[in-house]
Amino acid sequence: MLSVMPPVLKSMVSVAYVRNIDTARSFFELLGFRQHSAGEAETSAWVVLSHGQYLILLATAQPAFELPRLPLLFYFFYDDLNAALRRLESAGIEVTRLGHAPHALGGEARIIDPDGNTILLGQRERTAAQPAGGEDQESRFSLLREAATAVAASGGAPSTCQVTDPQGQPCPQAAEVRLADSAGATVWACIGHADEVLLTVTGAFVADEGSDGIHGFLASRR
Numbered sequence: 606m607l608s609v610m611p612p613v614l615k616s617m618v619s620v621a622y623v624r625n626i627d628t629a630r631s632f633f634e635l636l637g638f639r640q641h642s643a644g645e646a647e648t649s650a651w652v653v654l655s656h657g658q659y660l661i662l663l664a665t666a667q668p669a670f671e672l673p674r675l676p677l678l679f680y681f682f683y684d685d686l687n688a689a690l691r692r693l694e695s696a697g698i699e700v701t702r703l704g705h706a707p708h709a710l711g712g713e714a715r716i717i718d719p720d721g722n723t724i725l726l727g728q729r730e731r732t733a734a735q736p737a738g739g740e741d742q743e744s745r746f747s748l749l750r751e752a753a754t755a756v757a758a759s760g761g762a763p764s765t766c767q768v769t770d771p772q773g774q775p776c777p778q779a780a781e782v783r784l785a786d787s788a789g790a791t792v793w794a795c796i797g798h799a800d801e802v803l804l805t806v807t808g809a810f811v812a813d814e815g816s817d818g819i820h821g822f823l824a825s826r827r
């Protein structure tokens with residue numbers, strides 16, 4: 606067993622191999638990174654990007670090697686997730702909002718980088734400006750994931766998200782769950798909007814796709 610203290614780590618650089626270094630640099634600049642240094646050799650090119658103390662080295666190799674599309678390349682936590690997402694969306698990057706996971710009470714979203722890798726963005730804590738959710742957030746999130754899985758298993762949602770944003774713009778995300786209220790209104794929603802509706806609308810609930818409901822009950826009467 607080691608009895609001496611481990612050496613102090615001063616910095617860490619994450620390395621990502623990319624197909625096109627300029628495309629990748631532009632993409633990471635949208636996430637707030639800036640070029641720190643760059644270099645080129647006969648068989649490789651690289652650029653170091655920095656964002657505060659965080660460093661990413663993007664590299665290409667010649668001849669290029671097979672780059673698998675990774676299910677998760679980076680997870681970045683932001684102070685203000687919505688500001689980060691607006692910046693991406695205004696540059697035409699498709700953003701999928703994933704609701705409020707326990708590790709991202711301020712919200713979580715998924716984007717795909719130019720090489721097809723998944724990158725997750727999150728905000729650790731809810732801010733005062735965001736609706737209160739407290740302890741319910743964790744259970745609401747797992748309820749929505751469970752419902753989305755059930756919907757996907759039975760063939761998926763029949764429409765895109767039917768919730769519009771505060772400016773009336775349609776949501777471009779795929780619907781993943783159906784919500785209902787006691788008055789009988791229903792809406793198909795993406796996870797992010799479903800989360801918002803459950804949080805905001807008193808009496809809204811996740812519609813159970815596996816149940817025959819009242820129709821089934823009445824049918825059984827005959």
Ligand SMILES: [Zn+2]
Pocket residue numbers: 766767768776777778794795796797798
């Ligand atoms: Zn939506």
